[in-house]
Amino acid sequence: MTAPLRVALLGCGTVGSAVLRLLADQAGDLTARIGRPVEVAGVAVRRPDRHPDVPAELLTTDAHGLVTRPDVDLVVEVIGGTEPARSLLMAAFEAGKSVVSANKALLADEGGELHAAAAKAGVDLYYEAAVAGAIPLLRPLRESLAGDQLRRVVGIVNGTTNYILSRMAETGHGFTEALAEATELGYAEADPTADVDGFDAAAKAAILASLAFHTTVTAADVHREGISAVTSTDVARATEIGCTVKLLAICERVPGNEDGEGDSVAVRVHPAMIPTTHPLAAVGGAFNAVFVEAEAAGQLMFYGQGAGGEPTASAVLGDLVAVARNRVTGTAGPGVTTYAGLPARPIAETPTRYHVSLDVADRPGVLATVAQEFARHGVSIATVRQDGRGDAATLVIVTHSAPDAALSATVSALREMPAVRGVTSILRVEGLS
């Protein structure tokens, strides 16, 4: 029982250095919880001279050599990116070693292959830290809700965009100013593309959807729209209808129909208006939250810090304790099942709801013409508000749910209508009953 379990740490940046710190601080507790001490066998980095705090004899630039060393029992990958992370994980599995990773990009793209390799080797692949940082989310989906049927998972899973949208609402600023502020304060990276254009959220959505629906979903299956087109007008319009704008990662199981079409999975990332009374609306700044709807459990929400070295390291260490316990008892945890194999539903066929604000000529018949355009595309209107001012009027329309293609076709047609002087805001709406 007393021989230590030896861990290879791959990467020692924001997350890796916090993992090292926690491993040292909590050594006694970890030993008691696992049944054996945990020891760091080595730390692979790119530039060893940048790591004066790590004992020199632990540092190596040969990550591959470290992973395959016979004295290494477990591997923690916090390098990020696809390569060399992917090859390192495959090498670890081939060598019979379980892996804990925080790498959302890798898991979203290659999750299927990696899970298969881990299962073949009879070892674990855990990655709680990859989605929503410190928030226990993947384990609840994989295990706690394993006896239930999930309907929807809707999350705010990117802190940078949530911070930017929160600031736009607070200050009335546009996207460009809010992004500049976020960059200055360190909430956005120098190259904010991955966050702002929704790539980060899309990777997380793919991971969540795979687990929730027992189906392989990759980032390529996710419809993705970022927040750079969100305007201060969108944010103001949202406020007017009792909503707030959030970048949402939405994973849904869309029920089949009587024509024999089966269930499918719709996964998308886009900004949307949600009612301020929705539990996700209050999630401000850099926090993350994920809302889950299950057949029997009903509505659940998970809330916490989505990033940062220490919170992310907490999730990594929770997984490390799990894979270490499994190693001690000579087993592997439950693998990921993909038996459902549901098809991905294209965004065009996914039911959504729209908010549309129009500047129109204020004369008889305009509302009727506009309403006809919606009807012509099979879109039914939930609420409409018309505010006249002189010869012009503002028309604010919220639709019922319809296939997204019908909604975007309606909007395109409206843009061509002579009576419509401008479409001032279009955003999808979520969470209205």
Added chain:
Amino acid sequence: MTAPLRVALLGCGTVGSAVLRLLADQAGDLTARIGRPVEVAGVAVRRPDRHPDVPAELLTTDAHGLVTRPDVDLVVEVIGGTEPARSLLMAAFEAGKSVVSANKALLADEGGELHAAAAKAGVDLYYEAAVAGAIPLLRPLRESLAGDQLRRVVGIVNGTTNYILSRMAETGHGFTEALAEATELGYAEADPTADVDGFDAAAKAAILASLAFHTTVTAADVHREGISAVTSTDVARATEIGCTVKLLAICERVPGNEDGEGDSVAVRVHPAMIPTTHPLAAVGGAFNAVFVEAEAAGQLMFYGQGAGGEPTASAVLGDLVAVARNRVTGTAGPGVTTYAGLPARPIAETPTRYHVSLDVADRPGVLATVAQEFARHGVSIATVRQDGRGDAATLVIVTHSAPDAALSATVSALREMPAVRGVTSILRVEGLS
């Protein structure tokens, strides 16, 4: 792989009948997730004639016989209460069978003994449904946060009292009226003692504290105050200072001091004012939520339905999938560790904060005398508000944190002061920074 796993269902009331329903509805999914089909071997009840929906050949009144039958692999206990539930669990363990239970009272009182028996037999004892119904909470505490150090767990874990307090705030009614309404609407049981006097919440607090602090905590270690003494004045005062009244289950790790006193665990259930900006303040009606503070993970919150047949059955089935998977792979999940063995801290020595509203004579020197009384007990005042009206004044004081004994001694002394005409509201305050 195809021989079914056979489950003994003990109890078929609100929760048990929902478990049966879900087992039937999700049979295909459960088989895919577990790797083997799950079959109901028998259903033990008290009054078989009350269960026309259950196939007669499954019903039995001999729960003990069912548990020990050789064709039973797993046991689900949803009878409740201490006996015969306790003996049935012990018999299951002795027969080498894993158990899923929803029985908070039993786990809070006899958790230590039951865990020991399960560990000795090498089988599982899971009970996610026992605390906060459908909300995945125990598994996150036991596993996801296993690499972190927990500081506090604060929860709204009783829907009945939360409904009553929510209604008192909405209507201005007193406790008695709000309880009557809750009873009429089915939110409170005919005998509401377990809920209203905090016994239910105290059992849950004991379970949460045990897992959070790796220490055996029983219901007897929990300081317990119910909500029957909460007045409409308390609720109104709370509103005035930007707070709301909630029945909280609070589990804290109190750090030791320089004199060599080690860490201890303080567990308590009592009504308290919390700021309306606190994430728990918005948890209304019959919902539950639990707020967790950990060293590295920071603040987390879990929210969802705390009771009801279907939500509770969802948690039971999640556990059932876990113990079934372990059975298939021939292992047991991680046991509960109690290595920390921290002492329980009495409420008198637990640091708390108070809100105190006084009716005082409005004359010079009264505030000074009152303030002196706090100082004499070593209690420092955070905020004070005095509202004069004629010859009387209202004094609203919120203290800093001090040992609870010092605070209650202060209040007793104030009651005796000639200048104090009455103490109109005293409640502890939580969640202020």
